[in-house]
Amino acid sequence: MTSPSPTDLVRCSPTKGCGELKPRSLMAQPGPRAPLCWACYQRMRRAHQGPAVARRANLWAKYRITPEQYDVLREDQQCRCAICGIHETEIDVSRVGGRPRKDGTQLVKVPLAVDHDHATGAVRGLLCPTCNVGLGSFGDDPARLLRAVAYLERCSQQRDSDATPL
Template identity: 50%
Template sequence: MFEPDVRRCPRCHQNRPGTAFRSASGRPTQSCSACLERSRLTNRVRRAGLGPAGRRADNLRHKYGLLPEEYDALRAAQEYRCQICGVHEDDIEAPRTGRPRSDGSPATEGVRLVVDHCHRTGRVRGLLCAGCNVMIGNAADSPEILLAAAAYLSRDAEPAPRPQLARLRILDTVPDGRPSRTVQFRGSVTIRLDGHEVHVAEGSTTTVVSPTGNFEVIT
């Protein structure tokens, strides 16, 4: 029977004190710290031999289950733009990633469009710029929060100016004929009257003389 503060590591099958099953940040771990450190060193050596392209492929496979070809196909399908804001990847500064390597080999180049995925299902949703990816992450992937934020910002948005009226005043060719009438349009308009085109500018009144008074709107 083990003491209360002793656990068996499932990797090395050794009995370790409970303090050995804590990460550097204090979070509990399944394996002991010695096994985790060996695993980190082994993985570091393995990745050092992959080269930049191999490390990129390893990152995509391990984090998102994607092949580099699948990532590039997503980029092409999105026309190399962020799926939210539409910025082109050429207009995004490439982030610096990785630590300087002791052997002088280059670190894996940071991508301009990052993979966005559902943290609940793991499904890849698309590629985003870093700003949009952080935005939806800070919103906890909640459409309700993002819609509320859009409504909040819309309150201070300046309303679009309402177009002024354009007025068409039609007179009869006979002085004592039918009464004159005025037709109003919202914004400028072009009409056809008695075979002639007449443009009525926004905010103005245009007077015409017509034997019929009949017209049609062109634009």
């Protein structure tokens, strides 16, 4: 792999961006005034977005759905987790959300996370944080989940048989 020639390098704006020399292909605004690399351009653009705009952009970028489609899913599930059935009002939202916004505005904290098939990208439903993390921990593998169920049932039966009646 050859390194770019000095003429192919552009300095990202030191006042608005990172100030690093980067290949022209990585520049979002390669013009003569305040060129910005893609990373700095995205950071600057997001800093000027409100929470609703950021939520719309994130839902579309990650799952290819709109907030309106999310709301339809939510209503179809009666505001409950698709696995355990907990209602969204019972979910502790203090543990929900991403990184804090640099501009200090509040994050839109949504208790039900979008669950999707990692192989196809298809949205499957909405899950509470606990069920979402659980599925992710099992790698979305039904065989692993079934083995976990079998394990729990064996342990439960063993515990019940070990209990001595009073």
